[in-house]
Amino acid sequence: MSTLPKIAWIGLGIMGSPMAENLIKAGYAVTGYTLEQDKLQRLADNGGTAAGSIAEAVKDADVVITMVPASPQVEAIAYGPDGIVENAKSGALLIDMS
Template sequence: MSNLPKIAWIGLGIMGSPMAENLLKAGYSVTGFTLEQDKLDRLAAAGGGAAGSIADAVKDADVIITMVPASPQVEAISYG
């Protein structure tokens, strides 16, 4: 069992997907959420977990990373 923190990754776009995949390659457990099913499939194919909601992605996480376009999206993730 790894002592590395479990990571929740919210936003698997052009920057988020490769960054999450690099964490998987480094041995981290990464569960992600995004609105695009193909991006969730890509994460799962790389060995990550594809969550059906933000709540599912973060429920067991030690670290939460958001990679979304701007402040309104960060606020929606955090408060909505």
């Protein structure tokens, strides 16, 4: 059983996908969400777990990492319906790298 924190990665674009994949290679369990199905498939093909929603991605995560275009998107995924704040477990760490 791994003692590494479970990671949720929101935003699997040009920078997010390879960064999430590096965490997987380092032994972390990474669950990801993004709007593009091909990027979710890429994550799954590299050993991660593709989530169907932000809520699903963050529900068991110890650490939530976001990498989206700008502040409006960060606010939407953090505070919007089915967002991070509403669905992450108590004590989860949110790291925004947008």
